[in-house]
Amino acid sequence: MQSVVLTAPGSISISDLPLPEPGEGEIRLRVALAGICSTDRHIYRGDFSVPLPRILGHELVGRVDAVGAGLPETWLGQMCAVQPARFCGECTNCRRGYPELCLHFSCLGNTQDGGFAEYVLVRVDQLVPLEGLSPEAAVWLEPLACVLHALESSASAVSSTVLVLGAGTLGKLMVMALRETSQARVAIVDPNPNKIQEALDLGAHIGWVVPRSGPVPEIGEQIQHWALDGVQTVIDTSGSAVAIERAIDWSGAGAKVVLFGVPAPDARISLSPRAILDKEIQLGAVAGMTPATFKQAESLLRAGRINPGRLVAEVVELVEVPQILAEGSRMNNGKVLVRPGELGL
Numbered sequence: 001m002q003s004v005v006l007t008a009p010g011s012i013s014i015s016d017l018p019l020p021e022p023g024e025g026e027i028r029l030r031v032a033l034a035g036i037c038s039t040d041r042h043i044y045r046g047d048f049s050v051p052l053p054r055i056l057g058h059e060l061v062g063r064v065d066a067v068g069a070g071l072p073e074t075w076l077g078q079m080c081a082v083q084p085a086r087f088c089g090e091c092t093n094c095r096r097g098y099p100e101l102c103l104h105f106s107c108l109g110n111t112q113d114g115g116f117a118e119y120v121l122v123r124v125d126q127l128v129p130l131e132g133l134s135p136e137a138a139v140w141l142e143p144l145a146c147v148l149h150a151l152e153s154s155a156s157a158v159s160s161t162v163l164v165l166g167a168g169t170l171g172k173l174m175v176m177a178l179r180e181t182s183q184a185r186v187a188i189v190d191p192n193p194n195k196i197q198e199a200l201d202l203g204a205h206i207g208w209v210v211p212r213s214g215p216v217p218e219i220g221e222q223i224q225h226w227a228l229d230g231v232q233t234v235i236d237t238s239g240s241a242v243a244i245e246r247a248i249d250w251s252g253a254g255a256k257v258v259l260f261g262v263p264a265p266d267a268r269i270s271l272s273p274r275a276i277l278d279k280e281i282q283l284g285a286v287a288g289m290t291p292a293t294f295k296q297a298e299s300l301l302r303a304g305r306i307n308p309g310r311l312v313a314e315v316v317e318l319v320e321v322p323q324i325l326a327e328g329s330r331m332n333n334g335k336v337l338v339r340p341g342e343l344g345l
Contacts, residue, residue: 002340004116004321007053009046012322017055020113020121022068027075027124029062029082033139033315034115034338036324036331038170038262043110044325047265050110056325057338058084058108059142060115061135064127071124081128081138082115083294084108100149100288116321118340128298137301139337140308143170144297145289146260147177152293153286154233154258161227164188164204165247166238166261167195169311169335172202174237174260179203180305184233187226189219189243202310213242223250231255239263245270251281259285311335 005015022028034057042048043056060082064075084107087094091103108114108122130138147170154162162182164174167190178186179202188199188207196207206226208219223231230252236243239261247257248271276283289297300306313334316324321338324330 001118002318003055003113003118004057004318005053005055006044006050010044010326012044012056012325014319014322017117019119022066022121024069025071025124026068026121027064027071027127028066029060029080029120029122030065031060031062031115031118031120031340032079033061033135034340035059035139035143036321036336036338037143038168038331040109040116041325041328041331042262047262048110054109055113055115055117055120056109056321057114057116057120058110059139060084060108060120061130061138062115062120065119067124075124075127078127079130079135081130081133081135081141082108082122083126083128083291084114084142085289086123086126087291099290100286116318116338116340118318133298133302136309136312136337137307140173140301141294141297142289143173144177144301144306144308145294146170146286147173148181148293148296148300149289150174150235150258150260150286151177151181152290153284154235154256160229161185161187161231161252162233162235163223163227163231163247163250164199165234165236165243166190166240167192167199167207168237168332170260171195171237172199172311173306173308174235175199175202175204176306176308177300180300187223187231189223190238210246212240216246220246220250224252227252234258235260237261239267241267241269248272248275248281248283251279253279254281255279256282256284259283308335312337315339 087099087102088104093101162184188204234247318340
């Protein structure tokens with residue numbers, strides 16, 4: 001089968017691998033759609049360490065092609081999405097309510113081979129039968145679950161004002177989720193005016209174009225004027241050190257600042273502890289999804305309350321994935337989906 005294999009940071013190619021055989025409790029999916037995530041590019045660059053060689057890709061939908069021992073053949077032919085991450089439920093972090101930080105965490109495209117291939121092995125308890133949910137919507141389950149985890153952690157549902165830093169794919173998905181799950185007024189900032197306009201079209205109430213570096217006191221003043229009582233929640237989706245520093249400056253009294261974007265490993269920020277203390281700012285972070293937010297994402301997508309398809313930039317062939325991950329520029333235009341082969345969706 002054709003597969004996208006990472007052999008070392010910065011070294012990725014198409015390989016022809018043997019067809020995997022499902023073991024006990026496993027099924028084999030013929031991949032129909034897979035999403036390219038910024039996490040895949042971080043892994044490609046070596047920002048995250050994974051066992052190598054590794055087939056990347058953790059956002060996927062496919063049709064059950066074979067079942068392992070102990071599983072009924074009624075699964076055969078079913079179109080399913082996948083919950084890519086698995087949590088043990090028993091470690092210290094799981095018991096404390098932080099399954100996303102599970103000490104025995106496993107995930108497709110990370111600790112095991114993922115969906116940038118014609119076929120992939122998945123545990124049966126990771127399957128989500130589509131049952132009326134389109135493949136084009138189901139491929140968004142995991143990224144939406146991550147966004148919802150950020151909103152859950154930020155308590156933004158009770159905030160009157162939320163400022164989203166970064167209008168990339170996840171920033172715009174954040175706007176869509178906020179408009180659907182909260183009554184908050186939503187603002188967004190980004191260096192790209194086109195992305196700001198797209199976020200406004202998706203439901204943001206106001207937006208500002210900001211430079212990637214340097215002081216922007218006039219923008220801060222406009223944000224404070226808009227927020228009236230001060231911005232209550234700031235969520236950074238960019239991973240930019242500059243954006244995180246600005247988040248502290250732009251926050252109102254008692255605000256919660258949530259780091260959601262992934263910074264470079266060597267990124268550093270310069271913050272004033274006094275500024276954090278004087279405004280009683282709560283500075284936190286979120287990583288990944290939880291089983292609960294995955295279920296919430298499924299409910300929202302099944303009900304048609306969020307339509308992430310508007311964020312798709314292009315659908316590509318499997319052979320294009322190595323170049324897309326290496327260059328990165330095509331991911332700036334929106335979500336890139338991969339169709340490994342004709343499956344009759």
